[in-house]
Amino acid sequence: MRFMPSIPLAGRGRAIVGDRAGNVAMTFALLSIPLLGAVGFAIDYGNAARVRAELQDAVDAAALAAVREFDGKSDEQIRKMVDATVRAEAPAGGKSITALTVGVDRATRQVKATATARVGTTLAGVFGQDHLDVSASTSVVGPTNQYVTIYLLLDNSASMGLAATSEAAAAMRKGVGCQFGCHEPEGGQKISNLEYARKNSIKLRIDTLHEGVLDIVSVAKKTDPSATYVKIGVSYLDQQLDNAVKPTLDRSKVEELAKTYSLGDSTFFSQHMEAFTNYVGKSGSGASASDPRKVVLMVTDGVQSHRPWVLKASENDKVAAFDPKECDKLKKNGVTVAILDAMYLPITGDWGYNATLGQPSKTLAGKTRRDEIEPALRACASTSYYLSAADDAGVKLGMTDLLSRYLSSVRLTN
DSSP: OOOOOOOOHHHHHHHHHHOOTTHHHHHHHHHHHHHHHHHHHHHHHHHHHHHHHHHHHHHHHHHHHHHTTTTTSOHHHHHHHHHHHHHHHSGGGGTTEEEEEEEEETTTTEEEEEEEEEEEOSGGGGGTOOEEEEEEEEEEEOOOOOOEEEEEEEEOSGGGGBBSSHHHHHHHHHHHSOSBSSSOSOTTOSSOHHHHHHHTTOOBHHHHHHHHHHHHHHHHHHHOTTSSSEEEEEEEESSSEEEEEEEESOHHHHHHHHTOOOOOSOBOHHHHHHHHHHHHOOOOOSSSTTSOEEEEEEEEOOEEBOHHHHHOGGGGGGSEEOOGGGGHHHHHTTOEEEEEEEOOOOOTTOHHHHHTTTSBOSSSTTOBGGGGHHHHHHHHSOTTOEEEEOSHHHHHHHHHHHHHHHHTOOEEOO
């Protein structure tokens, strides 16, 4: 049996006092409270930062949408619009918003908004911090009443005589054995395909194009109801360049033109784009009627073509995609170039298509020459001003979308 040595009572007291064996546990216990608090605050502040970012997105979106309505709504309507949008887009459906102020300045066409939201805490609540308040502010300047001239450059070449819808294409094939309205009498009828389409109310792409022009006029009227700032000009491009309506504030001239049309034959971009560029001239500051900003809205299928090139095998290669270099001088002159690609859809059952655009591409591996069209038109367009449309509705919507995008350009100021 082993005995511990005898220690005097006074010595035992000193031993207990000097014993540090439990210090680590005691220290951890004492430090765990602030450590837990720090972790809790970090989690809660991270959540608050996320909510603030979402709140910022909501006020930005609301103000950006509101400035586009300056000419159609009162100040009070704009305030209500911003309020409703922020509350709809804010975290938790806006239930956490405790304050929301909206300012409208007609003189500078500016909308300001500030929103405050309350974010509940978790661990931080143990220390008496049961919520955090976050705020987000924005200031958006809308489009001013600058002077703008819109140049519509419309491709009215033979390919725009293509049936506008699948139903129209079926009707043309049934009636004349061809879905193009541009060809001379074929299929046994004594009138041209175009006349056949007209007599049977068959819609062609040229009809869609003119409906789009009427929609463009509607956008201009909404943007500039007093017909003071926004001029519209219309040019046609086929074998000739026809500046049919010089830029005008008289929308009726444009509307009248849209009720009539002429379907051309060939498309000679390379011969006429330089003349059109000189006709448009340089874009201005928009500060006066004599120095307007300028935008060209070009609607085309992007194919340079001539009927004899299709008929003669040695010239098939001349049927080609638009050369984007034709747009360089326009953009250098400060003109915004908006392109609506009225897509030239594959017509694999047509011998002319198969002999030209259906042939293998020399620049795009595994593609056809038709596939060269889109990248060429994209390269022609100014940044963010290219759209494509494969059907009747898409062409019309695309025209107005591109113009609205230009006229409603806005910027965040903070």
